[in-house]
Amino acid sequence: MEVESSGPFEAASTRPGFLDEVIIRIRRGEVDAFEDLMALTEKPLLTVAWRILGERDLARDAAQEAYLRIYRSLDHFRLGENFHAWMYRITVNVCYDLMKKRGPSMGPTEDLENLTGEYQEPGNPEEDLLLEQRRALVRQALGSLTPAERSALVLRDLHGLSTQEAAMALGVRPATVRSQAASARAKVRAFCARLLRRNAGGFP
């Protein structure tokens, strides 16, 4: 799970049960406590939405809608269960809804020029270029997957959820997650091999 830890609030948030305390405060009617919940979860939620949808603005819309749905249905969440898996399930459903509205899936295929907010360490220009090429390749590979395969791969391999947690987040059986993730891995590997063969080079 990706949770930021850079300030006093973030330090307190690493305490076990802190998230449950925040949820209890929200249920008691403390609206401001929801801002704390967002601070704890916004980075992984927004990242999942972006990795599934592949578009920055669409991911922001998805995150906004997902948080509103989380707020409305927070009284259905059972304390002590995996909140992140529950949150991912809502986020994935919102992403699927947006994909249906948008039409055929394009996947994460943004141009490098559009990635203005991305953090980059200053370094060798050649290394930066190589890094960007690698990232673009991964984005294209993710874009070549079906939404179900992409969601399974993103949650299982990129966000570190277990098969059970990913199954809960996607609302499918664990065997389905295993199958979809394996299919996605094979496709990504084939995609990368095809591109590299075309460029007559090795793995960058």
Next chain:
Amino acid sequence: MNQKHILNLLPLWVGGDLSRREAESVKVHLSKCESCRAASEALQASQAWLKRAPEAPFDATDFAELRKEVMATIRAHPNPSFREGDGFSFFRQPSALAAACATVLVVASSFWMLNRHHTGPLSPSSPVATQAPAPPLGPLPAPLPSPSAGRAPLHRYLPKPAPQLAANPVESVPSRIEIQTSNPQIRIIWLARALPAPGPLYQPTHPS
């Protein structure tokens, strides 16, 4: 396991989704088969790329804007089920509601069972107690004879014949039937008095 089967299992093996026995079989095969080993290395390399997947293109400004938009909507339309300190938040949980219903059911059934098996004096508030007191009971009927006592005359067990109508119908004795219910405090008494018929309803006229 043949080579094709191993190649199919490799994506599961890389993700750690195989059972221990299957993973061991794949590992043994990879130590012997050159082409499968190359395929697994390519798969692992692509997985390593994925693990270093692009960071999401969002910074602190994006997060702040997202929070601002969401919080503005939430403040404008707060969830009505989240009420501050109303003391009923516990009962809004489905499990708590089910537990409360079960408790009410158990208490109600306990009271019902108590009333059913109640043998002591009834409370004054009971509607049965407001009835007129029952007249003193007559002597209990004789116990049934045991088979060894010989057969008793049958008429002893038949209902008593209705009293003969007196010459004067006004002075006729009313019949009294008492039925004792399972509750000793409740006895049903039926009183009936035979009245003379008002007269022949139909008098045939015989031609004389």
